[in-house]
Amino acid sequence: MAEPSPRREPAPVRHLARITDITLAVLTLVFFVTVALATGVHSPWRGPIPLGLLLGGLLLFRRRWPMTVLLLSIGGIFVYHLTVHWSPAGWIWPAAVAYFTAATTSRVRWVSAIGLAQLVYSAIDARGILEFNPVRYVFHVAGEGLLLAILIGAGLTYAAAARWRGRLRETDSRAHAAEERLRVSHEVHDVIAHTLAVVGVQLNVAADALEEDPAAAAAALRVAKDVRNRAMTDLRSLIAILRDIPGDTTPQADLASLDTLIADARTAGLEVTLHEQGDRAAVPAITAIAIYRVVQESLANTLKHAGARKAEVTIGYRPRSITVEIVDDGRGVPDGVTEGHGLAGMRERVSALGGALTAGPVPGGGFAVRADIPVAGSTA
Structure with missing residues (x-):
């Protein structure tokens, strides 16, 4: 067979x-x-x-x-x-x-x-044993039967345990896949929110300057195009992950892309200053991505909702934890931000790394986002 x-x-x-x-x-x-x-x-x-x-x-x-x-x-x-x-x-x-x-x-x-x-x-x-020792014969037959039952029962139990372990591994795999898809969906939200914010500002600049200053309008459109192209590259990479498509994917944005992110916000008309304390090169990859996304989402919210002219980004790199703070001079409580998905996504991302995120108005006007993220593998 x-x-x-x-x-x-x-x-x-x-x-x-x-x-x-x-x-x-x-x-x-x-x-x-x-x-x-x-x-x-x-x-x-x-x-x-x-x-x-x-x-x-x-x-x-x-x-x-x-x-x-x-x-x-x-x-x-x-x-x-x-x-x-x-x-x-x-x-x-x-x-x-x-x-x-x-x-x-x-x-x-x-x-x-x-x-x-x-x-x-x-x-x-063994019938010969039955003639002179019936008790021994019964023990012989019963013992063989009991041993057979034990062996078959043990085999069935082992097979059932193996199937259970397989189902448990499959369940864990699906849970990890679901977590990964949720993480990627947050990445997609961040990319789209930032892109729409920057591109929207540049389009407004181009529309206002189209008749009086065509060169400025053309420059604004070029910036919008560049931001859009980078976003499309990121989105293709993220969607490929969601679809489980194998192949080369672009690395996720991290601290190496932070300068480009700040430059995009500046070209959108927001005066951004970046202060870094410590060595960004020592930050683990997963933490670096979280830092980047917190800054990206905060600046996107500032551009879309706050009506701010200035924003200050301060990042402190310490051996055991990293502090990220973004403060603008906008309206203090921007409409659509406190209850939106952006802050919730940032909070979930930071919480997943064992950190905490706070956001709210600051005295004298403006809005602040602060994230405290422990460094993976460090001890308190």
């Missing part, structure tokens, strides 16, 4: 499985021959050793052909019992590992039927 091809496992798992099979093969040989010698067999090379070698050798292939190994093991046991006048070996336990392995497959009903047939033959073969 055909058997399904095994699923390819990682190399360490395959090596461990091979070591396990070799160990079981050696133990089967040693245990079988030891029992035979202990119960009075004087010529081990005439039966116990060849059968032990056969049973042990077959175990090396039990994972690939479990049913074939079981049938050949039972065949070897039959030949042993038929050719040796007296044998201390039972019928089930020499093939215990083969029974267990076959019971972990989908053919457990065949395994049960084969084991039952072997038990019936074992009971018939």
Whole structure:
């Protein structure tokens, strides 16, 4: 009967499985021959050793052909019992590992039927014991039957546990995929919000200057085009991730792109100053992305809602934590920001890294966003 091809496992798992099979093969040989010698067999090379070698050798292939190994093991046991006048070996336990392995497959009903047939033959073969020791005969048959039931039950339990572990891994994988898609969706929101804010400002500049200063209008349109092109590149990369499309993707924006982000905000008419304290090169990648997105979303909100002329970005890089603060001189409580998705997305992003984000008006007018982000791997 055909058997399904095994699923390819990682190399360490395959090596461990091979070591396990070799160990079981050696133990089967040693245990079988030891029992035979202990119960009075004087010529081990005439039966116990060849059968032990056969049973042990077959175990090396039990994972690939479990049913074939079981049938050949039972065949070897039959030949042993038929050719040796007296044998201390039972019928089930020499093939215990083969029974267990076959019971972990989908053919457990065949395994049960084969084991039952072997038990019936074992009971018939041992009928001589019944004549002078009925108690021993009952224990012999019942013991073989109990061992078979234990082996099949253990195989079923092992298979069920393996399926459960597989489902758990699949569930974890899906959860990680969902988290990744949620993260990417936040990235998409940030890119679109920033792009629309900068492009909108530049289009307004171009519209106002079109008749009086065509050169200024053309410059504004070029800036809008450049920002739009960079955004399209980022969006293509992010959408490819959402669609699970393999291929080269553009790295996510991080602190290396911070200067470009500030320049875009300045060309949109916002006077932005950047103050950095510490070494930005020492910041881990995941933290760098979060910092960039917090600054990006804050400046986008300032451009869209605050009516501000100036914004100050201050980033403090410390060994154990990083502080990001963006303060503008706008309306203090910009419409649409406190209840919008931008602040919620920033807060979720920072919270996922174990940090905290606060946002609100500042005394004297203006709006401030502050994020405190611990550095991954640091100790408090």
